[in-house]
Amino acid sequence: MDAAALHERTRTPLIADGGMGTSLIDTGVALDACMEALNERDPARVTSIHAAFVAAGSQLVLTNTFGANRSRLERHGLADRVAAICAAGVERARAATPELVGGSIGPLGVRLQPYGRVDPAEAFDAYREQAAALAEAGADVLVIETQTDLRELEQAVNAARDAAPGLALLASATFTRDDRTLLGDTPELIARRLLDLGVDGLGVNCGEGPAQMLRLIRTIAPLAAETPIIARPNAGGPTEVGGRFLYPATPEYVGEITRALLDEGAAIVGGCCGTGPAHTRAIADAVRDRGPRARVELPAPSVAADPSAATATPPTRLQAAIAAGDLVVTVEMEPPRSFNAAQLVAAAATLRDAGATAIDVADSPMAKMRMSAWAACRLVHEQVGIETVLHFPTRGRNIVRLQGDLLGSHALGIRNLFVCVGDPVTIGDYPHGSNDVDVTATGLLQMITEHFNTGVDRAGSPIGEPTSFFAGAAASPSAPDLEREVRLLRRKVEAGARFVLTQPVYSVGPLRALREAYERATGSALDTPVIAGVLPLVSGRHATFLHNEVPGIDIPEAVRDRMAEAGEADQAWRTGRSMATGLAGDLRADGAAGIYVMPQFGRYDRAAEVVEAILAG
Numbered sequence: 165m166d167a168a169a170l171h172e173r174t175r176t177p178l179i180a181d182g183g184m185g186t187s188l189i190d191t192g193v194a195l196d197a198c199m200e201a202l203n204e205r206d207p208a209r210v211t212s213i214h215a216a217f218v219a220a221g222s223q224l225v226l227t228n229t230f231g232a233n234r235s236r237l238e239r240h241g242l243a244d245r246v247a248a249i250c251a252a253g254v255e256r257a258r259a260a261t262p263e264l265v266g267g268s269i270g271p272l273g274v275r276l277q278p279y280g281r282v283d284p285a286e287a288f289d290a291y292r293e294q295a296a297a298l299a300e301a302g303a304d305v306l307v308i309e310t311q312t313d314l315r316e317l318e319q320a321v322n323a324a325r326d327a328a329p330g331l332a333l334l335a336s337a338t339f340t341r342d343d344r345t346l347l348g349d350t351p352e353l354i355a356r357r358l359l360d361l362g363v364d365g366l367g368v369n370c371g372e373g374p375a376q377m378l379r380l381i382r383t384i385a386p387l388a389a390e391t392p393i394i395a396r397p398n399a400g401g402p403t404e405v406g407g408r409f410l411y412p413a414t415p416e417y418v419g420e421i422t423r424a425l426l427d428e429g430a431a432i433v434g435g436c437c438g439t440g441p442a443h444t445r446a447i448a449d450a451v452r453d454r455g456p457r458a459r460v461e462l463p464a465p466s467v468a469a470d471p472s473a474a475t476a477t478p479p480t481r482l483q484a485a486i487a488a489g490d491l492v493v494t495v496e497m498e499p500p501r502s503f504n505a506a507q508l509v510a511a512a513a514t515l516r517d518a519g520a521t522a523i524d525v526a527d528s529p530m531a532k533m534r535m536s537a538w539a540a541c542r543l544v545h546e547q548v549g550i551e552t553v554l555h556f557p558t559r560g561r562n563i564v565r566l567q568g569d570l571l572g573s574h575a576l577g578i579r580n581l582f583v584c585v586g587d588p589v590t591i592g593d594y595p596h597g598s599n600d601v602d603v604t605a606t607g608l609l610q611m612i613t614e615h616f617n618t619g620v621d622r623a624g625s626p627i628g629e630p631t632s633f634f635a636g637a638a639a640s641p642s643a644p645d646l647e648r649e650v651r652l653l654r655r656k657v658e659a660g661a662r663f664v665l666t667q668p669v670y671s672v673g674p675l676r677a678l679r680e681a682y683e684r685a686t687g688s689a690l691d692t693p694v695i696a697g698v699l700p701l702v703s704g705r706h707a708t709f710l711h712n713e714v715p716g717i718d719i720p721e722a723v724r725d726r727m728a729e730a731g732e733a734d735q736a737w738r739t740g741r742s743m744a745t746g747l748a749g750d751l752r753a754d755g756a757a758g759i760y761v762m763p764q765f766g767r768y769d770r771a772a773e774v775v776e777a778i779l780a781g
Contacts, residue, residue: 411438
């Protein structure tokens, strides 16, 4: 089917089917199974689900190929079966319907650079491979669906056009509760970009349910002109019960919202997760009975807070890893300059997959306005499932706010704290702001370990029950006055610092010198675990700048020369990555408990490379 035929076909609303994945799970297929492999392994099961949707009124049957791309299939050892599984998927759908077969193309399940590690060209190739297989097998239309990343969506559309230039192409995105994609794009932006790319139908699928779908369609409909609009909602927002996801929207409710969607201009209506044949039947009834309807008014989107308090349950995973002698690798991240943390969350997931032990979340680095670090920590922990280390500066907080922020952080499940003074506001966005420091870093450490962790505040009043913070402190091995640095470090250790994070080092020498100076001054070894800072270099100019402009960073001449000789771009990065990995190994051999990786220029994909290389050892 070409674009003209699709436009003609959608003059009367076209009824799509419902949720294939959730329907398969309802028949007993395991949640973690490769659903697409069933096209070959259990074809009767797949065909029977297609047939049930057709019997309920579906005129567009989507193939069971949502995840039939090399990236997702590789997880099941089936990366070489893309073409075969796609062909089998088209065959299964064709066996169930005399009408239209849509070749389903879902996301790759990976993140593109810079928030992930996949090059856009790799994504294009993967999408082209799947689109070509579906087109060759006889799909009537290609359906790119459930996209959360505009850049990935662009690659998918371009690849599908390249693979099957004459075939009609539909594309739809999915949105979170705030009516933005997971990476923060608005429905208007998505719609305009898809129109620029020349898709033959655009819209929304999946998401939080029919009510949200109606809001979104009302937003994009004025932009779509003559391009058919797709509306395929989930059966309500999913709720996890007993390890399964349940969807609350009844067929009757879905049918009611479908009537409103049709009034708003939707040309292709159907369902997604949680919708079964009964929902399809209600949608078909809505299409058949369509008539004038009063506008359905809906409340504005809202995001429910989840401030679930956590109980004191030490040790943290970071604490346990250090105690066990495991190699700890943490990575520093900066909170966003807006309320949308989608990119932070996506990059944190990439670092988690690379093997990072925890994410260090900086608090207003360089005194520039950012989202509150404790809020960013909560989002990363909740949405990514990796532990965080909250950077907790004393600067700019009076004694009352310091204690309130400690309680709030603990209530949000944050246990690992890195206590520091913080950057002076004079270097940041608001140089005339308050630069007060009521409590030193040492004083805050003492407040945490001797007061809050014993159940009282600074004044000795009970706080209900003890907190269970695992608090660390800063050290600068390359400080110009090493004796003064040792005196400060000794006070922090005596105040209860349980670990030490250092500024970046570029050889083992500074850290070894710090330990030796500490032992001379105190008469005992530095037993507090040290997580050594490693800031990978990306070019000769980068090395020169850090050495000359950033206090506390001393880069040996040999290192700077090697970076200068490496040239620019990829070769320089490979050199910097190699040196960072080698240094990490040397630091570990010299007694460091772990490595604290500091990415540059927001390149978290490169940080992930370093993490993997360090752990590979």
